[in-house]
Amino acid sequence: MVGISFSYITSEAYYIPFPEEREAADKILAQLQPVFEAEDILKIGQNIKYDILVLMNYGIAVKGKRYDTMLAHYLIEPEGKHSMDWLAEQYLNYKPVSIESLIGKKGKNQGTMRDVAPEEVAPYASEDADITLQLKTKLDPIIKENNLEKLLLEVESPLIEVLAAMEFEGIKIDTESLQEMSVTLEKESREIEARVYELAGETFNLASPKQLGEILFNKLELDAKAKKPKPASMQPVRRYLADLLVNMKLLRRSWILGNW
Structure with missing residues (x-):
C-alpha cells in the first residue's frame, strides 16, 4: 500500500503516505482501523470492493454501510461507462488528473505509484477521494428518484462483502x-422462458428492454404508474424488477423467520 486518501467534506481531502516497510505501515493502519471497522460510519468508494480487498490483506475488515459510486451509476445507466474519470466529466463537469501523468502510459515502461514522490501523489490521491464524495452527492438523488435505493442498499451493496471474501x-x-x-439451469431457463411467453400470450425478445417494457407495462399493465419505456431504455423495466426482487427477498425473509 502506497497511501490512503480520504474526504468527509466536499472540496477537502487528505492523503497519508505509507512507508514500504510492512511493520511501519501496520502502525499507521492501526490508528485508522477503528474508523474502518466502525459500524456507524458510512464508507463511500468508487469500486469499493478493491479498497476492501486491499485492507483485508492488512488484517482490517471494513464494517458498516457501504456506498459504491461505480455500482450506483451502473444501476442508473447499466449500458454506460462507470469509470471515475468519465463520471467526473459527466456529473461534475471536471476532468481529473490522469494517472498516466504520474506513472506514464500503459506498457512495459509504465512505473508504479511507489516510484512517485509523495508530494506528487498527494494531489492526485486527494482528488480521487474528493471526486468520489462529490459523485455520491450527485448520484444519490438520481438513485432515489428512480426508486433504486432498495436495490442498491439491500441487494447489491451486501454482495460487495460476499464477493470480496470470495476473491480473498x-x-x-x-x-x-x-x-x-x-444442464439443470439450462433446462429450467427454457421452462421459465416458455412460461413467460405463455403468460405474455406471445413470443418476444427477453433481452430487449423495449419489448420487455411493452409486455410488462402496456400489454399486461403490471404497473399502472410506470412510465412507458423509451426505446433502448432499461430504467423503467429495471425499477419494476428491482422492486419485485426486493419484495420477494423481504417476503422470503419473513417466511424464514415465521417458520424458524
Missing part, C-alpha cells in the same frame, strides 16, 4: 457438479 479466500470448484448444474 478463493473458491474450490467441483467441475462435475458445476456441469450438472449447468
Whole structure:
C-alpha cells in the first residue's frame, strides 16, 4: 500500500503516505482501523470492493454501510461507462488528473505509484477521494428518484462483502457438479422462458428492454404508474424488477423467520 486518501467534506481531502516497510505501515493502519471497522460510519468508494480487498490483506475488515459510486451509476445507466474519470466529466463537469501523468502510459515502461514522490501523489490521491464524495452527492438523488435505493442498499451493496471474501479466500470448484448444474439451469431457463411467453400470450425478445417494457407495462399493465419505456431504455423495466426482487427477498425473509 502506497497511501490512503480520504474526504468527509466536499472540496477537502487528505492523503497519508505509507512507508514500504510492512511493520511501519501496520502502525499507521492501526490508528485508522477503528474508523474502518466502525459500524456507524458510512464508507463511500468508487469500486469499493478493491479498497476492501486491499485492507483485508492488512488484517482490517471494513464494517458498516457501504456506498459504491461505480455500482450506483451502473444501476442508473447499466449500458454506460462507470469509470471515475468519465463520471467526473459527466456529473461534475471536471476532468481529473490522469494517472498516466504520474506513472506514464500503459506498457512495459509504465512505473508504479511507489516510484512517485509523495508530494506528487498527494494531489492526485486527494482528488480521487474528493471526486468520489462529490459523485455520491450527485448520484444519490438520481438513485432515489428512480426508486433504486432498495436495490442498491439491500441487494447489491451486501454482495460487495460476499464477493470480496470470495476473491480473498478463493473458491474450490467441483467441475462435475458445476456441469450438472449447468444442464439443470439450462433446462429450467427454457421452462421459465416458455412460461413467460405463455403468460405474455406471445413470443418476444427477453433481452430487449423495449419489448420487455411493452409486455410488462402496456400489454399486461403490471404497473399502472410506470412510465412507458423509451426505446433502448432499461430504467423503467429495471425499477419494476428491482422492486419485485426486493419484495420477494423481504417476503422470503419473513417466511424464514415465521417458520424458524
